[in-house]
Amino acid sequence: MKTDVLIVGGGPAGAASALFLKRQGIDSLIVEAEDFPRYHIGESMTGAAGQLLRDLGLEGEMTRLRFPVKCGVKVFGKSSAGNWFVPVRGRGADGNMFDAETWQVRRSEFDKMLLDKALDGGATLIHGKATRPVIRDGVVKGAHVSMRGGGQLTIESEMLLDCSGQSTWLANLGGVTGPKYVGAYDKQIAVFSHVRGAIRDSGTARDERKDNTLIFYKEKYHWAWFIPIDDETVSVGVVAPSSLLPKGESLHSYLTRELPELHPELKRRLPVLDLVEEVRAIPNYSYQVRDFCGKGFICIGDAHRFVDPIFSFGLSAALREAEFAASVVRDWLGGKNRDEANPFAAYQLFCEKGTDVLEDLLDTFWEHPFAFSVCVHNKYRDLLTDTFAGRVYEHEHQPNVAIRDFRRLLGREEERELSYLNGSAYSIPIGSRYHPERAPLWEATPGESQAA
Amino acid sequence: MTQDTESTIAIIEAFIRERFLYDRPDTVLTPDLPLMEQRLIDSLQLMQLVQFLQERFGLQIDIMDLVFENFASLDAMAAFVTKQKG
Incomplete structure (x- = not known):
């Protein structure tokens, strides 16, 4: 079987890639192992992600499916300190900011809707699991697929998009991408489920709307999310250092015990703990893959990097990278850059620079909370509202002066600049340097200096 | 303590009393009292204080x-203000 574009993974990165490619007049083949609908984590999104869905003409679908409308995020700090609200705001072409909205989603429904749209648009679905890529003369030319009904299929492609999400298919295989490093937020674990009977905010003011995201933090790196995903159901999750999970305690026990203990405001909103979903966990969710593009392939979204869930950037990254990928794939199919060592260096840099801005935002939030609060509320309010909205890939505006100040505060200005100048267009992984006690995946290649 | 510092402290103290301690008028505020540590103001109020100083x-x-x-105490804030304006 042959195709111009082979997409591994039918989640948001893969489905959105197919949709954006269709706009370039390019059809694709999507390989997906699971039957949709299926459960998936990652239920809130930024304003920018919402805007991309509108750009794809999907606002009607989002409304029809009655996904909750998110006007912002309310953050509850250490018990006595009250709360602060980060609104979702758009920015117009004229530079003016305006109140905007985005969505919370039950991923089983959202992912199915997106994949169905991609298939309606002409993409073809193959029910199977990609096992290994086909590589000829150093160029990825397709993949071997283990079919759901049994048997093997080899699909030849001109271009392969690894949209395999947290399972990081190509990175795990080795020999195609560079190594997968621990990210800045490794050694954390997220434990989560869905509940009924939770008490939401209620009110007409934007910061009181019933479907907003609520975040509660107890201590550094220890927090909980509260994300309404329909009229009765709220997604709840606790994120904490993995070392805090008592050995032998079940996930169910941990979550039901932790939620009311984490913050009095959260306890108040969960008078009963009626769990309506399995309790799941994702440990060590933070990683960064080096050299995630090459001849005949790129990785999109979680397939190459995930930092931390707290600011809901995951879906945003998948959609935005998929959008940018469409034009570079079109160029590749048209014969461009075929002789370059990394034909997708520009795409790679685009992704890295964007996620680096998010990482700097996150690290400042945890490491310098006072300076961060003053900047969010006062000193750099609009610039940080932009950043929270997911507008981190607009490289003519980012890093904005707030992010540049954060880099100064974190002592990493020079390092960010240096990493973008190096030929492989790859940002230096923060993880093991930021937390030197965790360095198992860090390998300094010969001649490369490891930052202190 | 200079006249300037004294008046700076007085201005800051007046703001704190009016904005945060209006229901506790008998609170004793010495210039070196660590305000957050003593739970006289919380972190959200501290941000409002910084905005006021600016x-x-x-x-x-x-x-x-x-x-x-x-921003830990009246003394610290007055010293900071003086340094910034100097």
């Missing part, structure tokens, strides 16, 4: 100066 004294506060130590 506006009232015309300060441009660099991010590297946004540390608790500069």
